[in-house]
Amino acid sequence: MSLAALRPIVICGPSGTGKSTLLKKLFDDFPGKFGFSISHTTRAPRPGEENGVSYHFTTRESFLDLVKADGFIEHAEFSGNMYGTSVKAVEDVAKDGGKKCILDIDTQGVKLIKQHHPHLNPVYVFIAPPSLASLRTRLTGRGTETDSSLSARLAAAIGEVEYAKTGAFDVVVVNDDLERAYGVLKGIVVENKTEGDKLPAFEE
Numbered sequence: 334m335s336l337a338a339l340r341p342i343v344i345c346g347p348s349g350t351g352k353s354t355l356l357k358k359l360f361d362d363f364p365g366k367f368g369f370s371i372s373h374t375t376r377a378p379r380p381g382e383e384n385g386v387s388y389h390f391t392t393r394e395s396f397l398d399l400v401k402a403d404g405f406i407e408h409a410e411f412s413g414n415m416y417g418t419s420v421k422a423v424e425d426v427a428k429d430g431g432k433k434c435i436l437d438i439d440t441q442g443v444k445l446i447k448q449h450h451p452h453l454n455p456v457y458v459f460i461a462p463p464s465l466a467s468l469r470t471r472l473t474g475r476g477t478e479t480d481s482s483l484s485a486r487l488a489a490a491i492g493e494v495e496y497a498k499t500g501a502f503d504v505v506v507v508n509d510d511l512e513r514a515y516g517v518l519k520g521i522v523v524e525n526k527t528e529g530d531k532l533p534a535f536e537e
């Protein structure tokens with residue numbers, strides 16, 4: 334398949350909106366068609382982890398060199414180790430792996446790609462909840478949140494929805510009924526369709 338047909342797919346949407354659920358269905362249905370990029374990290378490999386497979390293991394010095402060279406789409410430090418998604422790792426999924434790269438990132442990451450790495454030319458997909466009330470129900474139902482993490486995620490969701498309202502995404506998928514939403518997502522990422530759903534007004 335041509336590299337143009339293997340444009341990376343950026344999947345973005347509020348926490349709890351169902352991104353992982355939808356992507357799991359896609360990976361299960363189309364084994365070998367999609368891939369995630371391999372991240373860089375400065376942490377030491379654990380037993381069984383292979384360089385270039387689990388992660389690109391690197392020294393802090395080379396990691397920082399790559400940061401300076403604007404080689405990362407996003408990077409962050411967690412408990413003393415640096416982690417990042419490099420531009421090259423995303424390109425390699427198509428070039429070396431022959432797969433479409435799926436990037437599950439937040440709106441900050443979307444903004445960084447648009448500002449610093451537009452040549453990646455991804456298809457930007459926003460996964461929207463049907464309403465903020467349903468997002469609250471899903472996050473509560475998942476059983477992973479405390480009161481404060483729930484409030485933080487809902488506050489972040491409002492900011493993400495506001496960003497989506499600016500037209501930053503090529504296409505929107507409203508995850509109301511899972512099978513219906515999956516059908517729309519599949520149309521976009523497998524059949525290269527450009528029609529999605531209308532972004533809800535979120536006026537509650």
Ligand SMILES: Nc1ncnc2c1ncn2[C@@H]1O[C@H](COP(=O)(O)OP(=O)(O)OP(=O)(O)O)[C@@H](O)[C@H]1O
Nearest residue numbers: 347348349350351352353354471475508509510511
């Ligand atoms: N269409 C749907 N209808 C009802 N529940 C759903 C639907 N899609 C997903 N869910 C449920 O909503 C919860 C959140 O889904 P999921 O974990 O996939 O969200 P996420 O967007 O990946 O969140 P995060 O960004 O925090 O990883 C899960 O419990 C999931 O089973």
